[in-house]
Amino acid sequence: SGGGFALWHALRELCGHHPRLCIALEVSAELPDAPAGGDGGGGAVEALDPRWLGEPVRAALLPTDAYLTNKHGYPTLSRRHQAVVSALFTRDVQVVLHGDSLHTPPQPPLPAAPKPEPSAGSDGKDGQSAPSRPHPLEPYREYISYLYRKLPAPSECELAESGYRDYLQSPLQPLADNLESATYETFERDQIKYDTYQSAVEAFLRDKVPEERVASAPPVVLMMVGAGRGPIVAACLRAADATGRRMRMYAIEKNPNAVVTLQRRAEAEGWGDRVTLIASDMRHAAPPEQADALVSELLGSFGDNELSPECLDGAQRFLKPDGVSIPQEYTSYVAPISAAKLHAACAALQDGKDERTHFETPYVCKLHSVGLLADSQPCFTFTHPNRPAGGDALIDNRRHGRFVFAARDPAAAACVHGFAGYFTTRLYGDVTLSIHPPTHTPEMSSWFAIYFPLQHPVLWRAGEPLECQFWRDGDARRVWYEWAVTGGSGGALTHIHNCGGRSYDVGL
């Protein structure tokens, strides 16, 4: 209830957000109304009030009077209660049974073991006990155990991700650093992503060379900027084969270790003269001709956060005037979240320096113990190639977004620990990739979400809007984000996080 959350919020504030303070929720016979439907992706978890999903719920008290009775006399739970308990299991919440035994099933759920003789050293009390008689709450335990066994087995993708849940990672700096081989390997495991790139290139090739001109048209020229160890080069070759279009391509890669692997792969897979390797930073490369399409996979969890805009702006000089970029467009999304665990993880990073630093850094993270408090909103969009109308005009990749969020449950207050960030991209035509929950590409594992912390969590008062602002800013050497809660919720305000890029930036 609102009263329960207000009480929790007050207690936590008074205790100074002590990390050892946890919650036991009471799952009563009457459940509060479900909040308005979210933007999907949550599955069973949607049964839980999102305000609590991000809070440190350790136990759920399930009284016996919350059970119904099935036709055989056994205790059972309503569908909504079942969904709640299943959701709690996915969050590793301990279920605590309590109350009087209100059900007497016709037969004991477990065969009664023969009563053992009291041991020699036992006192009178022990002698009177009947350790083999089932606990009076055994039928309830058995039912909960049944719900647990009924949980769907985690998918391969979920299994792979489980070790990363709620673990904060610093975003990659692919321009400044060379990726390690293991990082490429992790990326390349995601076949869904490369299949989608192949589909996009196929669609492009079919548009570029209509069926009737397949024989006569000159080869289509593709330019892969940031080829890595070649997975998308291979996808392009497969796309050319699948569509029967003639194609040759250039693969530009700056990382010398990746170039070695790329060369071996070219030999092993017989890429021959269809692929020309250019071992160079794409910002300084000088390929011998312009391309019909610039292919890249430079997107980060927040779309533009690994500087895809700056890279592609620099690389579009390789592109013919009518050339296209794959991806053609990408958009980031933000949503306010309850995420006490992530906030505590930020606080635990404190190292005695400026305590703001770790709260002013966005983290790549497999969001798990997180409650989505409002539907996400589109944040920043970039379109490529980016040729400003003025011709000679400089490209301005700075952005500013102002968002007014409406709470999913307008009658309930919640605590905002920061923002979740996602992205979608249109690779070509209607071929898209997305980690935005409502449109997430099924089974794609390549990107986790991004978490923008708030140093001091904000109480989002019931019934009020929450206004937030995000900025993408930069100078000649670096790019960064700034973010703040700027009002709307009864004067709730935060400082502008990462003002001037003081705590976090991405180097150009």
Place this chain on the structure above:
Amino acid sequence: SGGGFALWHALRELCGHHPRLCIALEVSAELPDAPAGGDGGGGAVEALDPRWLGEPVRAALLPTDAYLTNKHGYPTLSRRHQAVVSALFTRDVQVVLHGDSLHTPPQPPLPAAPKPEPSAGSDGKDGQSAPSRPHPLEPYREYISYLYRKLPAPSECELAESGYRDYLQSPLQPLADNLESATYETFERDQIKYDTYQSAVEAFLRDKVPEERVASAPPVVLMMVGAGRGPIVAACLRAADATGRRMRMYAIEKNPNAVVTLQRRAEAEGWGDRVTLIASDMRHAAPPEQADALVSELLGSFGDNELSPECLDGAQRFLKPDGVSIPQEYTSYVAPISAAKLHAACAALQDGKDERTHFETPYVCKLHSVGLLADSQPCFTFTHPNRPAGGDALIDNRRHGRFVFAARDPAAAACVHGFAGYFTTRLYGDVTLSIHPPTHTPEMSSWFAIYFPLQHPVLWRAGEPLECQFWRDGDARRVWYEWAVTGGSGGALTHIHNCGGRSYDVGL
């Protein structure tokens, strides 16, 4: 206006309470309504809205249209404007004149100097200027200068205090530490305090020995616990002389350096056998007889904060069953304040350790750049001797106070940076000492106030009450305070400061 303050609050939050962010107030022709009368002690400063008094106001813009015209045609200010400008001067706020010259006094306020010849190197522009002609705003400047000269000269007490304004001092730990000679000297400079003690002892002696029994009554026995270098011993002797009562006294002092001074003073002033020195900690002293009155000066800026209750509870075994304590009673007071400067001073104390520590410590401080946001309320009271009804019952010196403050100006929001603490004491009968502004003992300089910080300043929303709680807690070795904003103002809450005495305590 409320809008102006809200804007300032939002800007400051967005800038993360940056210490270089300051305010220029516009002193317009129409001044906002004066807030409800406070509890005195502020003088001219009362003309200013208390919400701004604690904020970093560096400049005041005074437009020419805020001036009236006197009968001679000179610009002048209304009484309220004069009070505001005078108050600004006491806060070292720079006054900025602006606007068109709207007054033409009949004669120039300064004789025009002869126009100097343009210097050899001057260009045409310089040649055209008339540097000696008074600035068009000169009549306004002259008037402001007149207001400044009209300010009352600071009193001796104010002069002595001026170096301590807004300077945070850690409270004394007189039980654990021995005071230095310079500290005693500072104390002893305050004749008002010792005169008041003398009055209290005189009143006690007259009550104890009625006029008709002066000759026959046995000598009254006084026991001075914590005699220091003897100023109150001397006051007691003067009281005995002034009333003609026979008296002998014991002076207990633990500080060996003070005892030496005390012995010299006894010899120099011929105290003779009227005063027996006992060089011992009052907790372990064993004087040869019980006293009619226990005299002490153990009070701190917050009354009980230097452990007067614990000391006097221990010393009351020296007291006859009908004996009295001088002081008989003392009460602390608290009030929410706006005090950005003090808060910034706390923040500047950060030393890379737990950042809470310096915000969970009360500081003795000559409050100056401070706005009193509500009338203060009595906090903790102690009465001596303290003989619980049960006889053998243990004395419990723990206290808890819950306060609901109403803003002086209910229509205006304000920022609470912490609490001011004061005390009053009834020494004997109706003889009192007070540093509580409404009843402050005139010209007494002995105590500054105490400042309880809030780590994260709280926005006190217009029209809402502010609930705060204070605790005095302790264990066998130490005593401490805890404090928090616990609601009332739109859910405004802070953590409980100094929980369990983790950041600050006074050793027993």
